[in-house]
Amino acid sequence: MENNENKKGGTDRRKFLKLGLLSSVTAVAGTSLVSNLATDEESKTSGEKIRLLTPDGKMVEVDADNINKYPEALITPEESRKGIPNRKFVMVIDLAKCKNARKCVESCQKAHKLDHHEEFMKVQLIQNNEEGSPYWFPKPCFHCDEPPCVTVCPTGATFKRDDGIVLIDNDRCIGCKFCITSCPYSARQFNWGHKDKFDDKSQPYSPETSVPAAEGTVMKCDFCPDLLRQGELPHCAKSCPMGVIYFGDKNEDIVTNGEETVRFSQLINDRGGYRHLEHLGTKPNVYYLPATNRQFPLERGFGDDEEINERYKNVPYVQELKKQGKI
Amino acid sequence: MNLNNRKRELVKEFSPMLEKTSLVSKIWIGFLIAIILVGLYAFILQVIKGHEVTGMRDNVVWGVYIINFIFFVCISYSGAFISGILHFLKTPLKNSVSRIIEIITVLSIVIGPVFILLCIGRLDRLHYLFLYPRIQSPITWDIIAIITDLFGCFIYLYLTFIPDLAILRDNDNLKVPNWRKKLYKFLAMNYQDTPTQRERLHKITKTMSTMVIALAIVAYTVLAWIFSLTLQPGWNSTIFAPYFIIAGLYSGVGVIIIAMYLIRKYFKLEKYLVQSHFTWAGLVLLVIALLYAYFTFSEYFSKWFSHKIHDTDLLNTLFTRYFWQFIFANYIGVIVPLVILFVKKFRTIKAITFASVVAVLGLWLNRYLIVVPTLETPYLPIQDTRPEYIYYSATWVEWALSLTGVAAFFLFFLLIIKFVPIIPISGIIDNERDELEKDENLNKNLTE
Numbered sequence: 081m082e083n084n085e086n087k088k089g090g091t092d093r094r095k096f097l098k099l100g101l102l103s104s105v106t107a108v109a110g111t112s113l114v115s116n117l118a119t120d121e122e123s124k125t126s127g128e129k130i131r132l133l134t135p136d137g138k139m140v141e142v143d144a145d146n147i148n149k150y151p152e153a154l155i156t157p158e159e160s161r162k163g164i165p166n167r168k169f170v171m172v173i174d175l176a177k178c179k180n181a182r183k184c185v186e187s188c189q190k191a192h193k194l195d196h197h198e199e200f201m202k203v204q205l206i207q208n209n210e211e212g213s214p215y216w217f218p219k220p221c222f223h224c225d226e227p228p229c230v231t232v233c234p235t236g237a238t239f240k241r242d243d244g245i246v247l248i249d250n251d252r253c254i255g256c257k258f259c260i261t262s263c264p265y266s267a268r269q270f271n272w273g274h275k276d277k278f279d280d281k282s283q284p285y286s287p288e289t290s291v292p293a294a295e296g297t298v299m300k301c302d303f304c305p306d307l308l309r310q311g312e313l314p315h316c317a318k319s320c321p322m323g324v325i326y327f328g329d330k331n332e333d334i335v336t337n338g339e340e341t342v343r344f345s346q347l348i349n350d351r352g353g354y355r356h357l358e359h360l361g362t363k364p365n366v367y368y369l370p371a372t373n374r375q376f377p378l379e380r381g382f383g384d385d386e387e388i389n390e391r392y393k394n395v396p397y398v399q400e401l402k403k404q405g406k407i
Numbered sequence: 408m409n410l411n412n413r414k415r416e417l418v419k420e421f422s423p424m425l426e427k428t429s430l431v432s433k434i435w436i437g438f439l440i441a442i443i444l445v446g447l448y449a450f451i452l453q454v455i456k457g458h459e460v461t462g463m464r465d466n467v468v469w470g471v472y473i474i475n476f477i478f479f480v481c482i483s484y485s486g487a488f489i490s491g492i493l494h495f496l497k498t499p500l501k502n503s504v505s506r507i508i509e510i511i512t513v514l515s516i517v518i519g520p521v522f523i524l525l526c527i528g529r530l531d532r533l534h535y536l537f538l539y540p541r542i543q544s545p546i547t548w549d550i551i552a553i554i555t556d557l558f559g560c561f562i563y564l565y566l567t568f569i570p571d572l573a574i575l576r577d578n579d580n581l582k583v584p585n586w587r588k589k590l591y592k593f594l595a596m597n598y599q600d601t602p603t604q605r606e607r608l609h610k611i612t613k614t615m616s617t618m619v620i621a622l623a624i625v626a627y628t629v630l631a632w633i634f635s636l637t638l639q640p641g642w643n644s645t646i647f648a649p650y651f652i653i654a655g656l657y658s659g660v661g662v663i664i665i666a667m668y669l670i671r672k673y674f675k676l677e678k679y680l681v682q683s684h685f686t687w688a689g690l691v692l693l694v695i696a697l698l699y700a701y702f703t704f705s706e707y708f709s710k711w712f713s714h715k716i717h718d719t720d721l722l723n724t725l726f727t728r729y730f731w732q733f734i735f736a737n738y739i740g741v742i743v744p745l746v747i748l749f750v751k752k753f754r755t756i757k758a759i760t761f762a763s764v765v766a767v768l769g770l771w772l773n774r775y776l777i778v779v780p781t782l783e784t785p786y787l788p789i790q791d792t793r794p795e796y797i798y799y800s801a802t803w804v805e806w807a808l809s810l811t812g813v814a815a816f817f818l819f820f821l822l823i824i825k826f827v828p829i830i831p832i833s834g835i836i837d838n839e840r841d842e843l844e845k846d847e848n849l850n851k852n853l854t855e
Contacts (some may be wrong), residue, residue: 197793204790219787228638234546235539236530254535255528258546259469262637264786270468270528273459295457296528300838357786359639391790 124152132244155306157249160287163241168330168365169303170244171220174337175371177322178203178216180381182388184316184325191303191304191315193277193291198269200290200301201316204382205392214397215371216381218324220316221267221301222356222364229259229268238298244330244365245289245303252295260298264360268300313338322375330365379406409843410836417835418578421828422726424674425575426582432821439818446811449804450525458528460804466789467782467799472525474774475809477659479519479816480553480630481651483660484623486512487560491620494613500687502834503679506827507666509564511659514819516557518812525808545632552626559622561617565594569608570833573598589828600833627652634777640717643783652701658770660692661744661763666820668760670829679830682756689759692766693748699740703773707737720784720793728798730773740769 129141129191167385180203188201200220207214223246230240237252238259260268271278274295283291288305304314312318317325327337328344335344347353351369379401382389392398428436443657447673453460463470490508524530540547572595575581576588598604628648644650671680680793710718725733746764747753779799783789789797801809 178807197791197796204787206787213569232544234541234544234550235535235541236541237535252535252539253529254532254533256546257528258544258633260465260468261639261782264638266466266785266787266789269465270458271462275455297620308538360786362638387792390792394788394790 084327092223127135132168154284155288155309156402157251157285157287160247160305161241162248163243163245164305164308165242165307166187166331167243169308170328170330170335170344171221171303171317172326172328172335172344172353172369173218173221173366174213174324174326174351174369175217176369176373177216177324177375178371178381178385179206179322179376180216181321182383183319183321184218187315187319188301192289192299192302193280193293195275198299200269203381205395205398207397208380213371214376214378214395215374217368218316219265219356221303222265222362222366223303225363225365228264228362229261232258232262234258239298243305245305247302248298248300249287250290250294250297250299251261251285253294255298257298261263264357264362265364271295271296276398280355370397410840413839414574414832414836415578415580417832418574418581418828421719421830421832423829425825428825434820436818439814442814443811443818446505446808446814449668449807449811453525453804453808454530456762460802462795462799462801462805464793466785466791466796467779469526469778469782470799471775471801471805471809472522474771476519476522476526477630477651477662477774477778478540478771479515479522479812481627481655482662483512483516483519483560484556484627484630484652485656486515486663487556487563487619487623488656489659489663490563491616491623494616499838500684502838503676503830504663504684504688504833505834506567506829507670508663509560509567509770510820510823511662511666513560513564516553516560516814516825517819520557521698522808523748545629545636548629549626549633552622552629555666556626559615559619563612563619566608566612566615567831568827569595569598570600570605571831572825573600574832575706575827576834599665618696624826626653627655638786639781640715640784640786641721641777644706646702646706650706653698653702653769654773657692657695658767660688660695661767664688664692664760664763664787668756668763670824671756674824674829675804675832681837685756685759686754687764688756692744692759692763693777696741696744696748699770700745703737703741717786721780723782724780725776733776736769736772736776739775748853800852848854 087218129139131139182203184201185199185203189196189199192200194200202219204219205214207216223244225240225244227238227240227246230238230246233239234256235252235254237250237254238246238248240246255270257270260270271293273291278294279293280292282287283293286291286306288302288309290299290302293299306313306316307314313327313336314325319329320337323339325336326335326337326342326344326347328341330344334341334346335347338340347369348367352372353367353369355364355367378397382392393402449460461470461472486508489507490512493505493508505725524533527533536547536550542548572591576591577597581588598608628651631651632649634642635644667680667684667688672678707722711722744766747758747762783798791797
């Protein structure tokens with residue numbers, strides 16, 4: 081952790097923001113973010129001109145007011161298949177820091193308009209063996225490079241993009257659920273019944289936001305490409321109070337958790353990064369740093385929500401704790 | 408000519424089946440339609456309310472629907488396989504069962520795929536399979552295999568119908584409505600049973616029967632691959648394709664025996680379906696039961712012996728939560744038929760049929776144990792508090808629709824054998840013609 085190289089690379093999220101400025105759409109949306117930060121929400125005064133790079137490479141001046149209306153830069157299902165140019169997104173989850181604060185889960189649910197039990201990001205309690213100490217294990221979709229879900233999809237509703245992200249186009253999905261059975265990480269969920277939120281068309285559907293979901297189709301963690309286009313981190317990484325989740329670009333070899341920016345390769349090398357169930361050959365793009373030198377005792381992860389605590393009742397360690405009356 | 412009289416005789420013999428619907432039949436048909444109506448209601452409910460009305464949830468995303476799908480489709484494949492092989496055998500016994508098998512084949516390939524449609528969340532988008540096909544997906548392979556098989560089996564069934572349809576068309580004494588006579592005429596395609604026509608039809612049927620065997624093997628394999636090409640611990644097995652072939656034959660032969668029994672009893676065809684039919688079918692079932700036991704044992708034994716962690720989890724589930732189901736499916740479902748069929752003394756028609764019923768039920772349960780427990784023990788343990796997300800149990804909607812499948816199978820069967828004689832008349836005639844020719848040859852030789 082205390083690595084000079086890392087420090088040299090690490091300043092803040094701005095650095096990561098810069099990464100995103102290459103692509104044209106990102107440029108537009110990115111500026112909007114900057115302008116959002118610069119001006120108050122109330123005072124959207126026009127007159128201020130901003131220079132932008134158009135998709136065909138021309139420099140134009142646009143009224144700042146107009147830009148603010150653009151962040152919803154809707155990426156249609158067709159466009160969403162392409163991916164953000166020259167990117168190879170990667171996530172690193174530092175298990176040593178996770179204390180099951182569940183902020184990643186909650187912010188993800190809020191952003192994707194998910195209900196209580198619908199979780200794109202799940203926090204599991206894993207105990208590798210009887211002697212091994214259990215640890216909290218945040219589990220998003222692994223966006224595999226050899227995704228079994230994509231191979232088996234009969235209509236191409238789920239697809240792998242050039243930037244490494246695996247998305248679902250729920251306009252295309254026929255709901256055969258083959259992808260769910262073929263995913264070894266249980267990353268996918270099905271919309272079993274109709275919900276009112278599916279009818280909310282105030283936000284046009286994009287596979288990049290996964291909103292609104294649709295009945296009879298599959299959904300899962302999408303790595304928040306809408307935020308990535310704006311040069312922001314995914315919701316889970318942004319909201320984690322412990323900085324557990326690093327996100328970045330493998331091409332640039334940089335990942336950040338919003339507080340520190342580090343070299344991806346070095347982080348993996350120095351901390352013994354691994355991928356879950358590597359032997360399956362799915363080549364995930366989510367790496368884990370082992371839960372060594374834990375910053376918090378595991379028990380801190382048990383909160384007030386009995387329902388959440390109850391989920392882990394089958395873990396041997398939890399049964400042991402219960403026996404001792406500690407929880 | 409002698410044979411023409413014989414044709415008339417036979418039509419007269421079978422005409423009660425074709426002309427009248429007995430009271431018992433009517434009650435049966437009414438009962439079956441009632442089940443189907445309940446199923447229809449369940450289906451409408453599922454369409455309106457979504458898959459929420461089923462017991463399927465995020466972990467067990469496939470339930471009894473897909474089990475019924477495998478079950479029916481496997482019966483069809485094995486029917487195709489067996490009738491294809493029967494066509495090459497020269498035994499007078501085969502004539503009485505060939506049509507039963509062919510009807511089973513076609514009906515189950517029609518009903519089976521309906522169950523896979525019930526698994527699909529968005530039936531309104533079904534055409535996307537053809538609009539945006541991806542040939543990499545095993546589902547696409549399966550669709551191609553099933554559609555090809557469906558056409559193949561239909562053509563095969565039709566080819567075997569033609570001579571009988573011609574006989575029915577030529578018989579004026581048959582008291583059936585006019586539309587049916589017209590239909591016989593149309594479907595018989597001007598077949599006059601001339602030697603050249605007979606030769607040609609025989610050649611085509613022979614080619615088709617070879618193709619149907621090949622089709623069945625391909626279709627079985629692709630079906631098994633839907634499971635074995637995934638990474639799931641209980642499914643990712645190299646022997647799944649041959650295992651599915653054997654398992655399919657096991658249930659297929661079982662269903663054929665049950666059908667023979669019911670038809671024999673119900674239509675009083677003791678003259679045509681005799682003890683040796685059951686004995687021979689029982690012996691085939693015995694051989695397949697041995698193979699099936701061997702495959703089942705290999706499959707689970709290697710998992711148990713090498714005890715990879717996720718295999719062990721699966722076996723633990725099978726031997727705790729599914730203990731009795733496992734015992735019934737893989738012990739009783741194999742051992743009882745084996746004992747009955749192995750001991751000569753036990754090989755009565757009733758006992759053989761009982762063995763078949765046990766075999767078929769055991770096999771259905773065996774399929775259940777392949778699908779459901781595997782999905783309940785994923786690589787990452789299920790950590791959830793909602794019981795329906797941890798364990799699967801089918802709802803009444805699923806059972807109603809499953810029963811509907813069975814009811815539809817019986818109903819269609821009854822309707823088909825009202826339309827065409829269940830024992831191929833042309834086959835009896837062919838046999839008798841062969842006998843006559845043999846006699847003539849014999850006489851010739853003697854006089855010379």
